[in-house]
Amino acid sequence: MSDRTAEVRLWDEMYSGAEHYWSGEANTALVEQVADLPPGRVLDLGCGEGGDALWFAGRGWQVTAVDLSPVVLGRARARCAEAGLDGRIDWREVDLAVDFPAGEFDLVSAQFLHSWGELPRERVLRRAAEAVAPGGTLLVEGHCGWPEWEGNPHPEVHFPTPQEVVDSLRLADGRWEVQVCAEHERVQAAPDGTEITRIDSTVKVRRLR
Template structure:
């Protein structure tokens, strides 16, 4: 992935390198934190190849799934059709630094919004909070650091992994309008490129907008 300068170029190149990048399974934290929610309208920001959106659709949610990469969206749509939930998911291409899907949602899920290419992450998260309907939930999952198998020289020095407290502060949730339900770090098992299971630290922030 060389000579790419924009976010959409980076991610289209990223997905073009392999026929399938991710496992196809939904993110563990998203599954865990949405298990007790009543299905309604969900917004999946940075949906990738669609694992989370497909899981939510199976559970009865109507999903708007967004990504910057058309290659990822096309792949996700094919997976959804194969799983028989295509009618419950609308796929939209957005560079969230520029455009944002319309409407209000009972669940807004932002899973691992990290990029080697600079993005206005704080602004995107605040816009995500604005899209939560009264009584709805905002779920933000992020990495706590680089994976253990990456050499130090591979790290992107400008990438910062905020703590849960930093995420809550970045959201600037209006006092009295929100209840922070979860703000924590946790370990997650992830396979290294050579197949070895390793432990990685992630963070979860879950907040409900009061009715």
């Protein structure tokens, strides 16, 4: 089994273990950051069960939603059909470690693009910036550490600060505006049902030309 096949299998097995793994709703931070943008073309990287993609489509965006897991894409397509949004979302099976969707987009959204396996995250995010059309936006949400209930299972894993994310994008001078580069708190339910507070990060940059 190749490393990439093993990565796909890892995510397929995770999603197969529960009927619904995520809430099904759009990420709160994403809604806060993009609700005032006019609908256009959006690329949703690592779309998972499709909560963000469905939110975009319901507000008039033309969505390209990608994930490497056939299992979760099947679940997302089913939710899309149930919502009557077929035709507004192009669901694509893409392993971002080896490929990237062609085209330019008014918004590229990377929500919690972390992986337990191998993912060249910085390279993927730089490619995401390249896919932003002039006047468009790149929004990157990330975790700043492991959740309390997991402790620190992989001490070698580094969660970048917002400024480290901006620096890693290698944005050309005079062509980008950094609109948000900050940490924020988010309340999340733990597996036992209790609510805990996590620290996440937001990076929002706009391409000027």
